[in-house]
Amino acid sequence: MDAPVLPVAGRVVAISGASRGLGRAIAERLHADGYTLSLGVRDPDATARRLGFDPERASVHRFDAEDAETAGSWIAATIARHGRLDGLVNNAGIFRKVTFEEGGEADLDALFAINVKAPYRITKAALPHLRAAGHGRIVNIASTDGKRVRDATASLGYVMSKHALVALSHATKFASWEDGVRVTALCPGAIETQMIASVPGATPAGNRLAPETVAELVSLLMRLPDTATISELVVNTRLEASY
Numbered sequence: 001m002d003a004p005v006l007p008v009a010g011r012v013v014a015i016s017g018a019s020r021g022l023g024r025a026i027a028e029r030l031h032a033d034g035y036t037l038s039l040g041v042r043d044p045d046a047t048a049r050r051l052g053f054d055p056e057r058a059s060v061h062r063f064d065a066e067d068a069e070t071a072g073s074w075i076a077a078t079i080a081r082h083g084r085l086d087g088l089v090n091n092a093g094i095f096r097k098v099t100f101e102e103g104g105e106a107d108l109d110a111l112f113a114i115n116v117k118a119p120y121r122i123t124k125a126a127l128p129h130l131r132a133a134g135h136g137r138i139v140n141i142a143s144t145d146g147k148r149v150r151d152a153t154a155s156l157g158y159v160m161s162k163h164a165l166v167a168l169s170h171a172t173k174f175a176s177w178e179d180g181v182r183v184t185a186l187c188p189g190a191i192e193t194q195m196i197a198s199v200p201g202a203t204p205a206g207n208r209l210a211p212e213t214v215a216e217l218v219s220l221l222m223r224l225p226d227t228a229t230i231s232e233l234v235v236n237t238r239l240e241a242s243y
């Protein structure tokens with residue numbers, strides 16, 4: 001039988017987009033849990049100053065989702081610095097409004113570059129190390145918009161990108177299951193961050209998820225044993241038909 005939960009000490013987790021918002025809350029939670037962290041962000045110096053983590057247990061590296069080389073260089077720097085990789089949180093993401101009337105090709109390209117292609121690249125670079133670690137864990141921060149189309153006001157571009165991220169999660173699961181890697185598409189509803197400050201139709205401010213609540217779920221997913229696999233975790237802020 002598996003141990004009830006995985007140990008924390010000595011395990012290294014990489015998190016993209018930890019500069020602010022949900023990524024920062026996840027980094028703070030996992031650091032408090034006792035993990036060693038490798039943070040991939042656009043401005044490493046500013047993030048290192050803002051988070052103020054013990055450098056013995058955290059490193060901050062340049063990762064820009066629109067600069068393809070930085071996915072591999074961040075993961076390589078993680079291995080050079082910490083010697084192993086046990087967990088990956090693909091968190092960095094953007095929202096743009098793209099419907100049949102609003103937005104355009106440039107917005108769609110940005111949504112797919114940052115929300116889909118970058119997680120694919122990071123996963124590809126990280127998988128050999130996650131396989132080698134045993135009990136590797138990947139949490140992809142998708143959205144309820146990765147599970148359904150809310151209504152006609154939703155950003156079709158964002159919805160398509162998050163559905164693609166859920167598909168990437170399942171594909172990664174099949175690619176790495178035999179090596180003990182477990183993958184979750186975490187699909188939260190509205191979270192109180194800058195991202196949705198002006199998104200029409202989003203859950204009203206008083207009813208949104210706190211970033212710390214979602215970080216709590218990531219903390220749990222990192223500790224669950226191989227026999228307690230959660231491939232999709234949908235978190236609703238309001239009543240929905242199916243999810």
Ligand SMILES: NC(=O)c1ccc[n+]([C@@H]2O[C@H](COP(=O)([O-])OP(=O)(O)OC[C@H]3O[C@@H](n4cnc5c(N)ncnc54)[C@H](OP(=O)(O)O)[C@@H]3O)[C@@H](O)[C@H]2O)c1
Pocket residue numbers: 016017018019020021022023041042043063064065066090091092093094095114141142143144187188189190191192193194195196
């Ligand atoms: N807020 C919600 O309601 C909600 C709900 C469900 C899922 N999500 C998902 O949760 C994740 C985090 O979102 P959030 O709410 O925390 O948004 P946020 O406050 O806007 O933060 C976005 C994060 O992504 C990073 N990022 C953006 N573009 C990047 C790029 N080109 N390269 C590297 N990093 C980049 C940002 O870094 P900089 O500081 O450098 O800009 C920031 O750290 C996203 O994947 C989002 O889709 C959000």
